[in-house]
Amino acid sequence: MKLEGKRILVTGxxxxxxxHLVDLLVAHNSVIVADNLxxxxxxxxxxxxxxxxxSLLDRGSISSAMKNVDLVIHLAANPLASVTASPEMIGNITMTHNILEIMKENGVSNxxxxxxxxxxxxxxxxxxETYGPLKPHSLYAASKLACEALISSYCHSFGMKSWLFRFxxxxxxxxxxxxxxDFIAKLRKNPSELEVLGDGTQLRCYLDVNDCVAGVIRVIESADEPVNIVNLGAGDVISVKRIAEIVIEEMRVKAKIRFTAGEPKGWKGDVRIFQPDIALAKSFGWKPRRNSEETVREMVRSLVKEGA
Ligand SMILES: NC(=O)c1ccc[n+]([C@@H]2O[C@H](COP(=O)([O-])OP(=O)(O)OC[C@H]3O[C@@H](n4cnc5c(N)ncnc54)[C@H](O)[C@@H]3O)[C@@H](O)[C@H]2O)c1
Incomplete structure (x- = not known):
């Protein structure tokens, strides 16, 4: 679906x-932001x-925003911080269900x-993307999988089309x-010691937000199945210990890192290593410009500058 001259509703x-996505979309499209920021x-x-x-939890309030919309990009959710919080999990599913129902009522199919x-x-x-069966470790992950299932079922039952991004x-x-x-906030409070949950060996894949939004646009413009499931990642990983070291370097403090436990997981529901394969996204002509370490360093620099 070519993203030019379209009316696009971006939740969240x-x-x-x-x-960041809206900053790109407004150049060629009419964009409505729905958020309770x-x-x-x-x-x-x-x-x-x-x-x-x-509030997308209130179905009635979204209806008018859905008029004449060509595409909904649904990003609103409670953040990863609430990985084990049950009300947030139900909220994420409710928001997605509300959006699908209002789309159906208004004949919006993407x-x-x-x-x-x-x-x-x-x-x-x-x-x-073909890996399965999926066995999520956290309520947050379960809510994402439930939302994917809901969207897929609406696509097959009501002729909708979807792009499900596994970031x-x-x-x-x-x-x-x-x-x-979190590390920046902790170091602002105590610049001499940084507490890190787990043993720091957890591995994370960090995608630069500009690469992320460019990937979203490229995949929507290229993938044409009724349900398109596509990973977006940096193609490599970085350890939590290295993230902590970069934060300490960029904040120019002399902090000692203190790991909370000998076990690798940071918190209940955490996964030890996390790296999506990005070959499918690359097959659409997209590739990330930054790797995980570059992304983390640039992110930390900008967050320190923003006073986050
Ligand atoms: N940031 C990441 O690393 C990451 C990774 C994987 C997936 N995601 C997913 O990508 C999406 C965007 O993430 P983000 O980091 O930009 O999150 P964010 O928290 O910065 O943005 C989410 C937005 O949703 C809005 N929102 C939440 N509940 C709402 C409600 N009931 N009604 C209206 N608006 C509501 C918030 O006000 C916020 O502006 C989320 O769905 C998130 O789960 C993010």
Whole structure:
């Protein structure tokens, strides 16, 4: 689907990934941002986009925003911080169900969705989209898998088309959650010691947010099945210990790293190694410009500068 001259509704468009995506989409499309953002994030929304303040948990409030929309890009969710929080998990599923119902009522048939490669659990890496059966480790991952299933069923039952993106960790300016963000906050409080959950050997794949949004656009424009499931990642990994070292270097402090446990997992629901295979996305002519270490370093620099 060519993203030119389209009317696109971006849920969560005031958030980290959404605000970067909207910045690109507004050049050639009419964009509506649906979000219930915190007031201090209002300035992250591109001024060429229309903003509707709605809670997607309230089905009635989204209906008017859906008129004449060609594509919904559904990014709104509670962030990864709530990996084990049950009400948030149900909320994510409810939001997705609400959107699908309102799309059906308004004859809107295209949806892109931000899923996560965390749904692979402890799968062999790099993990292809065809890997299964999926056994998520956290309630957050379970909610993403449930949303994918809902969207797939609406596509097959009601003639919709979808692009389900299984993102790696995404990093860049405006991020307000995740380990690097937490490490910066901890070091601002105590610049001499940094507590790291687990033993630091957990491996993470970090995709630059600009690569992420370019990938989303490229895949929507290229993949043409009724349900398109596509991983987006950096193609490599970085350890949590290395992320901590980069934060310490970039903050120019002399902190000692203290690991909380001898076991590799950081928290219940965490996975030890996480790396989506990106061959399918590359087959559409996309490739990430930054690797995980470059992404983390650039992200930390911008977060320190933003005073995050
Ligand atoms: N950032 C990552 O590393 C990452 C990795 C994998 C998947 N994802 C997924 O990508 C999407 C975007 O992530 P992000 O990092 O930009 O998150 P974010 O928290 O920065 O943005 C999410 C946005 O959704 C909005 N939102 C939440 N609940 C809402 C509701 N009930 N009604 C209206 N708006 C609501 C928030 O206000 C926020 O602006 C999410 O679905 C997330 O699960 C993110």
């Amino acid at each position: 468009g005031a958030g980290f990934i959404g605000s 915190l007031p201090e994030r209002r300035k992250t929304i591109n001024e060429k986009a229309e903003y509707v303040s709605v 949806i892109a969705f931000a899923s996560s490669a965390i749904i692979y659990g402890n799968a062999p890496v790099p993990t292809k 790696a960790n995404v990093g860049g300016p405006r991020l307000r959650h995740g380990p690097a963000h």
